Amino acid sequence: MKKTLAQMEDRESSTRIDDAAALWVARMEARPLSPEEESELDTWLAADIRRQGAFARAWAASIHMAKAQALGRDFFTDPDQN
Amino acid sequence: MARVGSERALWLAQQILPHEPCLRAWLARRRVVELEIDDIVQEAYARLASMDNVEGVRNPRAYLLQTAHSIICTHLRRAQVVSIRAVDDTELSRFECQDASPESTVCDxxxxxxxxxxxxxxxxxxxxxxxxxxxxxxxxxxxxxxxxxxxxxxxxxxxxxxxxxxxxxxxxGISSSGASNRCDEKDIGADGRPRKQYPD
The missing domain is CATH 1.10.10.10 (Winged helix-like DNA-binding domain superfamily/Winged helix DNA-binding domain)
Incomplete structure (x- = not known):
């Protein structure tokens, strides 16, 4: 049976990478990262080129999503009503 | 390794993200299995993120496909997989995507x-x-x-x-035409017709 490249090289799944990339972008956009976090992010990115891509893609996705601000509050139902 | 900057992230959001469904459809036709598609997409973004400058990129979609093609070749060489046929440039240029035109990548x-x-x-x-x-x-x-x-x-x-x-x-995809901004699949589509770019 044909194995994927990821399996052949026993690599971290792209899904897990996307999860981590989204978290880093959310953090970075919410507040300045601490020096420890900065270095942790750099170490994380340096270990796999796919992480660099996932991080860039997650950031781009977040930038695109943020355009929704132009829609205004009325577009959405009240998030406070649970 | 430099971390991607905000300017490049914005460029990726505006110029590359809209073409991602096209890239994935193209990769699917290359019979690259699903997991590999995600891997290749991530690596393609990494390459685009780390380019010195992107001013010379006139056609982001074509550039994205070429980047992915180059990644596949690199991996295949490394894995010493020989069964994949070569892709020539004409195939890249013939691959039509019905995705956002340059002017419509502006968020409407x-x-x-x-x-x-x-x-x-x-x-x-x-x-x-x-x-x-x-x-x-x-x-x-x-x-x-x-x-x-x-x-x-x-x-x-x-x-x-x-x-x-x-x-x-x-x-x-993310364009207003939704799922229809995938690539033109007329060669393999059941109805043999190109998809419409916009709903009626």
Missing amino acids: RDELRRIGDIVAGFPKQVAAVFILRRIEGLSQRDTAKRLNLSESSVEKNMAKGIRLFMDTIALS
């Missing part, structure tokens, strides 16, 4: 509505956090107070929103 009202619909489909708490943070412009701290959550939970919900949005991009 319909595209905003598409983002809004995607967000509205998020799990309730994820949507609530996103709306307070991005629509109402509250800080993470104020969002946390308003929803009675920890700041860390707000962060995780924002991450979840980004993550879900990434999956949506992969599955159906």
